Amino acid sequence: MDCNIYEMIFKRKSVRRHDRNLKISDDELEIIYQKMNTLVPYDGDIKTAFLIVPSEKTSCNRGEYCLAGYSEKKGDYLLNMGYMLEQMDLFFPFLNVGACWQGLSKPELKKTDGLDYVIMLSFGKSAERNFRSRENPPRRKSLNDIWEGEYYKNVGKAVKLSPSAINSQPWRVKSFESKLEIYRTTSLFPLYPRPKMHFFNTIDMGIFCYILEVCLEHEGFGFERGETPGQSKGLIPVTSYNIK
Ligand SMILES: Cc1cc2nc3c(=O)[nH]c(=O)nc-3n(C[C@H](O)[C@H](O)[C@H](O)COP(=O)(O)O)c2cc1C
Structure with missing residues (x-):
């Protein structure tokens, strides 16, 4: 199996x-x-x-x-x-x-x-x-809090279940017709000193990128990682996905 x-x-x-x-x-x-x-x-x-x-x-x-x-x-x-x-x-x-x-x-x-x-x-x-089932999903932010724009929301609904250190969910996504821009927010309550937050939240973003790719594949989208997006207030650019 x-x-x-x-x-x-x-x-x-x-x-x-x-x-x-x-x-x-x-x-x-x-x-x-x-x-x-x-x-x-x-x-x-x-x-x-x-x-x-x-x-x-x-x-x-x-x-x-x-x-x-x-x-x-x-x-x-x-x-x-x-x-x-x-x-x-x-x-x-x-x-x-x-x-x-x-x-x-x-x-x-x-x-x-x-x-x-x-x-x-x-x-x-x-x-x-x-383990969990679809009937008892984990506690996570609502999609609107992490997903900007109207595109690929089915992908968003699944990828938002990703685990993160102290469930901080540092990911923020800007969705476009054929692109997703992935960012890490800097406006989390600092439960750890800044270097530790950086350490955890960067690992979290790697987790998120992997699960995002699983979700894109599941929905039948072809994709490739693209350029790192430009600066955006309160956000650290991580990567982008060009979607076909
Ligand atoms: C990078 C990272 C570090 C974590 N460190 C710990 C830890 O030291 N101890 C712990 O009990 N849980 C740890 N966790 C688990 C998170 O608390 C957990 O993933 C989050 O609360 C979401 O819950 P879930 O994994 O049950 O969906 C960590 C998770 C991540 C992603």
Whole structure:
């Protein structure tokens, strides 16, 4: 059975508690490794590495394992990490594996192959009932708060379910007939110091871009990433999508 990644947008949620009687099987772990080895980068020029470690080898006490992301620190590496790890976050529910982004915990191993630790996902086996269904969607901003213009609103309705640090939902989109411009807002209440907000919210934008691409594909649109949009008040330009 193939994973319908679009459906997983509606099933996924942050799973922080796991039933200790349930365990990821060796076969499932093998499937997880296979998926991890096929992650598509946002920017293929940035070197990355991913390691699965038992949760005890991290400062996070959730789940059976953590999937830690390491990267060269250059260019859009945070966007790239969000984009890549979200591919795993959306894949896990297919196996009834519950995952949670862990922005505050760290693995023991801070470097691998000269690459620095960036962020990780904790994960562990969960029961089907621990996931979401279309009938109980997550708490998110209304589409009008994040989506300007009348175009591609069906895409907007699904992509707005993307996860973000402290559910901050920093994404803002300007929609045009054949283009979407993607921005990060600067007007969020600063729950963390500015550098930490930048760190989290840039990863969030990578997550959003990946889910946006899944949604565009699902709706049958051809697209390519275009130029970074120009400056706009209160918004940090991230990228744009030209849509056919
Ligand atoms: C970059 C990032 C970092 C996060 N860090 C943590 C964390 O340290 N601890 C935690 O419990 N949840 C963390 N989360 C999970 C968010 O709180 C969660 O995704 C958000 O509240 C939306 O809820 P949902 O994932 O259930 O849809 C993080 C999420 C993201 C995207």
